Amino acid sequence: MVDEQRQDLAPEREAMLERHEQVLLRVAQSDAIDAGNLDRSLPVLTEAAAEGLQLERSSVWVYTPDQTVIECLDLYVRGPHEHRSDPVQLEAGRVPAYFRALADTRTLAVADALTHPATRELADDHLAPLGVGALLAAPIRRRGRLVGVLCNEHVGPARQFTRDEQLFAASLADTVARALDAADRRRVEDGLAHAKAALEQLDRENRALITRLRRSVERLSTPVLEVWSDVLALPIIGILGEERSAQMTERLLGELARTRARHVILDLTGLDDCDEQTAAAIGIMARAVRLLGAECVLSGVRPDLARAFVDLDLDLRGMRILRDMRHALQDVVTRRAAAQAR
Numbered sequence: 001m002v003d004e005q006r007q008d009l010a011p012e013r014e015a016m017l018e019r020h021e022q023v024l025l026r027v028a029q030s031d032a033i034d035a036g037n038l039d040r041s042l043p044v045l046t047e048a049a050a051e052g053l054q055l056e057r058s059s060v061w062v063y064t065p066d067q068t069v070i071e072c073l074d075l076y077v078r079g080p081h082e083h084r085s086d087p088v089q090l091e092a093g094r095v096p097a098y099f100r101a102l103a104d105t106r107t108l109a110v111a112d113a114l115t116h117p118a119t120r121e122l123a124d125d126h127l128a129p130l131g132v133g134a135l136l137a138a139p140i141r142r143r144g145r146l147v148g149v150l151c152n153e154h155v156g157p158a159r160q161f162t163r164d165e166q167l168f169a170a171s172l173a174d175t176v177a178r179a180l181d182a183a184d185r186r187r188v189e190d191g192l193a194h195a196k197a198a199l200e201q202l203d204r205e206n207r208a209l210i211t212r213l214r215r216s217v218e219r220l221s222t223p224v225l226e227v228w229s230d231v232l233a234l235p236i237i238g239i240l241g242e243e244r245s246a247q248m249t250e251r252l253l254g255e256l257a258r259t260r261a262r263h264v265i266l267d268l269t270g271l272d273d274c275d276e277q278t279a280a281a282i283g284i285m286a287r288a289v290r291l292l293g294a295e296c297v298l299s300g301v302r303p304d305l306a307r308a309f310v311d312l313d314l315d316l317r318g319m320r321i322l323r324d325m326r327h328a329l330q331d332v333v334t335r336r337a338a339a340q341a342r
Helices: 002-029 038-053 096-103 120-130 163-221 242-259 276-291 303-311 325-341
Strands: 057-063 069-077 082-084 089-091 108-110 132-142 145-155 225-228 231-235 263-267 295-299 320-322
Touching (some): 002 038, 002 163, 057 132, 096 132, 120 132, 145 163, 225 325, 231 325, 263 276, 276 295, 320 325
Parallel strands (some): 231 263, 295 320
Antiparallel strands (some): 057 069, 057 145, 069 089
16 A cells, blocks of 8 residues: 555656756756846746746745845746735744744745744734745845745645755755845946946046146147237247147147237247257247248347357347347337338
């Protein structure tokens, strides 16, 4: 008689193990688990649990950080094949025995949920109204810490859960933990990507601001002034390096072309460090002005700069040299008036 019962049970268990294997294979092949999106991964797992255990309801619950409340993230109801994510919560203070049982077990297999010490506190508000007679809960742990539970509920009378079913539920609970890890990882990656994008945008804005400020400084440090009709003046102040002299020349020639001025006064009164390189740069600037058909007048030439001009043997023919800006402007205006009078 016993042998006949074993023979009858063997095919049933074989079918169950085959079902478990197929379900777990499907879960392993799903790209949703590690995608980091719980809206995709949890439905795959609750459906897998309900199918593999042949139960009506399967749900994933997670603890709050202080582990005083668990909240349902996804509930799958097998009959109508629908998922629900209503914000349902269970407080530890209302069902302390259930919380304690989850903390101390790998799986909580309850054949009679209405009377079992760990779950009878759920009877009036949850189990009885839904017709749940048995329950198989698999705690979810991450890095050794209890973070939630995969709860599988049998709608109907009391029933036993085999060791194979408990191992199946525990395996899926471990996969839920993996999905939670992936979701956390994705949140971190998305946060880093957002922060990186924000930093890159800030860097672009800063670079644009620096460019605008540099241009403003260049304009301020290279003030090409229209001091009289047809007369431009460029006060050269400070050190005239190679880069700055190139910027000055470019800006001066641009203004000269725009205004069509006929006279340019280069005022050297505020110039520092008058070496041969500086003198050469001034000479280049003056020749460029003359090539555009304007007269170049130098003002504020000091002895050290004059020596540098001589040492470089610069051609200053046709170029008027005055003591300061006031005299240079007066000279240009006087000569223009005389020319117009003729």
